[in-house]
Amino acid sequence: MFxxxxxxxxxxxxxxxxxxxxxxxSFLVAKxxxxxxxxxxxxxxxAATLALRSSINRQALDYWIKIRDSRxxxxxxxxxxxxxxxxxxxxxLLDVANDPLDFRYRxxxxxxxxxxxxxxxGKWMSEIPHQKPPSTIWxxxxxxxxxxxxxxxxxxxxxxxxDFAVSEDILMPLxxxxxxxxxxxxxxxxxxxxxxxx
Numbered sequence: 001m002f003x004x005x006x007x008x009x010x011x012x013x014x015x016x017x018x019x020x021x022x023x024x025x026s027f028l029v030a031k032x033x034x035x036x037x038x039x040x041x042x043x044x045x046x047a048a049t050l051a052l053r054s055s056i057n058r059q060a061l062d063y064w065i066k067i068r069d070s071r072x073x074x075x076x077x078x079x080x081x082x083x084x085x086x087x088x089x090x091x092x093l094l095d096v097a098n099d100p101l102d103f104r105y106r107x108x109x110x111x112x113x114x115x116x117x118x119x120x121x122g123k124w125m126s127e128i129p130h131q132k133p134p135s136t137i138w139x140x141x142x143x144x145x146x147x148x149x150x151x152x153x154x155x156x157x158x159x160x161x162x163d164f165a166v167s168e169d170i171l172m173p174l175x176x177x178x179x180x181x182x183x184x185x186x187x188x189x190x191x192x193x194x195x196x197x198x
Contacts, residue, residue: 028143028151052152054189056090057170061150063087064172064185073148073175076183092186094125096145102126103141103184112188115167144171145181166191 052058067078081088089111095104103125113119125131125138132138136155144151150172167190174183 026149028147028149030140030151030153052168052170053191054168054170056087056189057152057168057187060084060087060091060170060185060187061172064150071178073173073178073181075176075178076174077176079174079185087187090187090189092184092188094141094184094186096141096182096184097124098180101142101145103138106183115190140169140171141184144173144184148173148175148181 052061063084064074068074076093084091089109091107091109092105092112093107095106096102097104105120105123105125108116108119108121113121120128125141126133133142136153140151140153150170152168152170154166154168167188169186169188172185172187173181174185176182
């Protein structure tokens with residue numbers, strides 16, 4: 001069960017805000033100190049400020065909101081690699097299968113591959129021992145697929161780069177029909193220190 005937080009927005013009235021800032025958002029956060037929180041009824045910049053410390057992940061959330069427009073979710077066809085060239089090394093695209101639920105790695109950016117112990121491109125999450133249920137990553141993917149809103153998590157880093165302490169990700173749903181989540185647009189960044197050390 002998620003705790004709900006409704007932050008106060010800007011002093012500006014809705015009509016005075018830029019168009020990208022008028023939509024209310026819901027956003028799930030699962031991080032140390034703010035675990036299981038739903039940030040509700042906030043603008044994109046408020047959601048990003050409250051939940052994301054990575055500038056790359058904030059850019060990704062802004063882009064997802066932009067291409068979504070007035071729909072509940074954007075589709076895979078809306079993603080234009082030319083628009084997100086700076087993000088591509090940090091991007092993971094996951095196919096979402098139902099009956100049974102599973103997630104397949106369609107694309108893994110070069111920065112992510114370089115930090116992993118193995119390249120999982122083409123593999124189903126259920127085939128990877130430390131990612132199959134009830135792992136944290138599986139749980140996050142399942143939550144976003146069911147809730148149909150973005151979510152951020154922060155977990156201890158366990159890859160090959162010993163300088164990194166934690167990774168922060170942003171998981172965003174994609175839908176071909178606007179109803180069912182059929183892909184996840186994930187962006188991941190890495191930090192040398194944990195939240196507690198900041």
